[in-house]
Amino acid sequence: MSDISILGLGPMGSALCRALIERGRKVTVWNRSPAKAEALVKLGADSAVSVAAAVRSSPVTLVCVDNYQTTRALVQAHDVVSQLPGHIVVELSTGTPKDAREAEPWFVGHGARYLDGAILCGIPAIGTARGLLLYSGDRKAFERCRPLLAALGEGTRFVGEDIATAATLDMAWLSRIAAEYTGIYHGAVICQSEGVNLDLYSSVFPENDGAHFWLEPLKKNDFGNATADVVVWNKAAKLMAKQAREVGISSEVPDLVADILTRAEMAGYGRERVAAMVKILRQAP
Numbered sequence: 001m002s003d004i005s006i007l008g009l010g011p012m013g014s015a016l017c018r019a020l021i022e023r024g025r026k027v028t029v030w031n032r033s034p035a036k037a038e039a040l041v042k043l044g045a046d047s048a049v050s051v052a053a054a055v056r057s058s059p060v061t062l063v064c065v066d067n068y069q070t071t072r073a074l075v076q077a078h079d080v081v082s083q084l085p086g087h088i089v090v091e092l093s094t095g096t097p098k099d100a101r102e103a104e105p106w107f108v109g110h111g112a113r114y115l116d117g118a119i120l121c122g123i124p125a126i127g128t129a130r131g132l133l134l135y136s137g138d139r140k141a142f143e144r145c146r147p148l149l150a151a152l153g154e155g156t157r158f159v160g161e162d163i164a165t166a167a168t169l170d171m172a173w174l175s176r177i178a179a180e181y182t183g184i185y186h187g188a189v190i191c192q193s194e195g196v197n198l199d200l201y202s203s204v205f206p207e208n209d210g211a212h213f214w215l216e217p218l219k220k221n222d223f224g225n226a227t228a229d230v231v232v233w234n235k236a237a238k239l240m241a242k243q244a245r246e247v248g249i250s251s252e253v254p255d256l257v258a259d260i261l262t263r264a265e266m267a268g269y270g271r272e273r274v275a276a277m278v279k280i281l282r283q284a285p
């Protein structure tokens with residue numbers, strides 16, 4: 001038996017797996033494209049041949065795929081459902097509060113204990129002091145998993161028994177970041193359009209201000225090596241817009257960001273750092 005199984009080995013699922021292995025945990029992994037398991041097997045992970053085999057291998061399964069619809073598709077097969085009674089499922093794919101509210105009764109109805117998690121940090125922060133991961137739902141399940149989940153970041157926190165709390169805080173956190181980088185990049189094109197250089201622009205921000213992180217790719221004119229690229233940030237903006245529509249609040253802010261990032265994707269910048277949005281903002285549409 002392993003300590004924990006992971007479904008989904010994209011960049012984030014793989015980072016979660018590495019952090020667990022580095023802290024001595026026995027991990028079983030499964031991914032739709034099996035090749036992504038190979039590097040993790042070399043580090044000591046076991047590779048399961050199916051979702052059912054992965055769930056059977058551990059008392060806890062952590063899911064980190066593109067969205068909740070994928071999670072449901074993976075777990076609703078008969079041979080997986082039959083493994084769920086008594087099993088702890090931890091969802092770490094990003095979703096809206098409504099996604100969390102729909103997932104909880106499904107898992108609980110099939111006998112599982114369910115935690116809804118949210119990752120409020122980038123891949124480099126996983127397993128470090130900067131790793132902020134929130135969980136809501138079944139408090140006892142969290143307490144049981146805490147030693148495992150703590151490996152993913154020192155900011156591991158239980159935020160409440162209302163299943164939607166972690167996802168709500170995630171949407172709010174993403175909103176602040178989207179507004180921050182969009183404002184900073186619009187500021188950069190204001191400066192460039194008026195002949196003010198980027199060094200002078202960044203000098204108006206305090207030394208420890210996040211603006212310096214966002215401006216770095218522009219200063220170096222290097223938009224590569226993205227741990228979270230335009231596609232990832234556009235997905236986050238669209239999810240915030242979805243949340244707004246689900247509850248009837250204004251979606252204007254995330255719609256604006258998603259519109260700019262969609263145009264960046266269409267122009268071929270999808271795999272670049274989000275700073276590539278300046279290439280869209282430099283010209284009137």
Ligand SMILES: NC(=O)c1ccc[n+]([C@@H]2O[C@H](COP(=O)([O-])OP(=O)(O)OC[C@H]3O[C@@H](n4cnc5c(N)ncnc54)[C@H](OP(=O)(O)O)[C@@H]3O)[C@@H](O)[C@H]2O)c1
Nearest residue numbers: 008009010011012013032033064065066093094119123228
């Ligand atoms: N990357 C970040 O910086 C970051 C930060 C915070 C939160 N997150 C969240 O973490 C989750 C995973 O993100 P990610 O960056 O690893 O990449 P991602 O592109 O969001 O997800 C990739 C994973 O989803 C799987 N997948 C997609 N469609 C599938 C399907 N129909 N059936 C089975 N598996 C499917 C992929 O399998 P294949 O390999 O077979 O395609 C891969 O394992 C997302 O919900 C994301 O929002 C990511």
